[in-house]
Amino acid sequence: MKKVELLSPAGTLEKLKIAFDFGADAVYGGVSHFSLRIRSGKEFSFEDFEEGIKYAHERGKKVYATINGFPFNSQLSLLKKHIVKMGALKPDAFIVATPGVLKLCHDLVPDMPLHLSTQANVMNVLDAQIYHEMGATRIITAREISLKDLKAIRAELPDLELEVFVHGSMCFAYSGRCLISTLQSGRVPNRGSCANDCRFEYEMYAANPETGTLFKLEEEPGVGTYIMNSKDLNLASHMQEILDSGAVDSIKIEGRTKTAYYAAVTAKAYRMAIDDYYAGRYNEAKYQYELQSLQNRGYTDAYLVSRPFEKHDTQSLDFSMQLGTHQVSGVVTPEGTHFLCKFKTEPQDELEAVFPLGSEVALVDNEFGTTYERDGKFYLKFKQLKAENGKVYEAIHSGNTNAIVLPTPFPAFTFFRVPSHPQMGTNPN
Secondary structure: OOOOEEEEEEHHHHHHHHHHHHOOOOEEOOEEEOOOOOOHHHHOOOHHHHHHHHHHHHOOOOOEEOOOOOOOHHHHHHHHHHHHHHOOOOOOOEOOHHHHHHHHHHHHOOOOOOEHHHOOOOHHHHHHHHHOOEEEEEEEEOOOOOOHHHHHHHOOOOOEEEEEEEEEEHHHHHHHHOOOHHHEEEEEEEOOOOHHHHOOOOEEEEEEOOOOEEEOOOOOOEEEEOOOOOOOEEEEHHHHHHHHOOOOEEEEEOOOOOOOHHHHHHHHHHHHHHHHHHOOOOOHHHHHHHHHHEEEEOEOOOOOOHHHHHHOOOEEEOEEEEEEOOEEOOOOOOOOOOOEEOOEEEOOOOOEOOOOOOOOOOEEEEEOOEEHHHHHHHHEEEEEEEEEEOOOOOOOOOOOOOOOEEOOOOOOEEEEEEOOOOOOOOOOO
């Protein structure tokens, strides 16, 4: 049986490697302003992107290159050069958003598989068929599509691959067609430079032009008025029905501008969900335990399994971002031998380890610390915080760049975390 693909974001070369190490089958990312994420695109040079592709292919994984911006006429000559240059790096597919760019990619790099971006807003069989006939081998469907409509497209076009978003930030506008950022700061969302203006709090007023009366409208004084702030998508509790449908070839995680911890945890959570589904041991509490540890705007299951008019919980009205159940306290160096601090850490703090599935770490008790298991989780307690230069600290804080000796080697980029609040972080049964 062919398993559904797990597709993760790759905002940097490090995040690309982390996503693969924690379970992703493929990643997507881009170079330069022809991607819809200028900020993350700047993190990738052509050399880094090529190294990421090599890293993927050595492990039997895939990299999809994003060329999904909406170009102006003045950019077309540069776009052609960019397409040829990206094709020479040998990614596994291009992600494009418009019919013109789709044809251009097909003409310039004819052997490259082409994935149609969610920005194209495909929600029905007719549109899917047209783009398929134009050369799209995969459709990344609109975020507003239903599972029922996905099944209809699969029945009509069995050779067309279908990809759906299952986790990450949700756009206030229909499939990202937003001009608010353009209006306020000149940053054009559909050319890759969205300023996330929908996440701001706004002051609203009701004016009577005849009397000159002005009333301020607030959702909650002192908190803010978040009239455009969407909750984050989280479909981990619905993976059973999504995979039961047989209509989905790839599940996609949003987040090229998110943290390395986000890349690791989302890949691990959905990797467990996929593997457990095929093994017949699906346990949504286990996946949500991981995902709830992330900072988020509140979670929603959005529209894939429910119709839009049935949903009244997709907007976060009283905050822009909230802490997750856990705080990242540190990360293991690429060599696996040292700890880099991300949050205040003291000897005897209990640090929960988050490492790739299938990893093996020794249980030890030595001068540097102890490692142990409890309730299916792996923990570390330092006995002393000793740096590479021999200095011993009573405590280390975020920003301290001294690498601390671990009591035993851990997988590269293992994360350590502590509950954000004492009552948080309870393990699922």
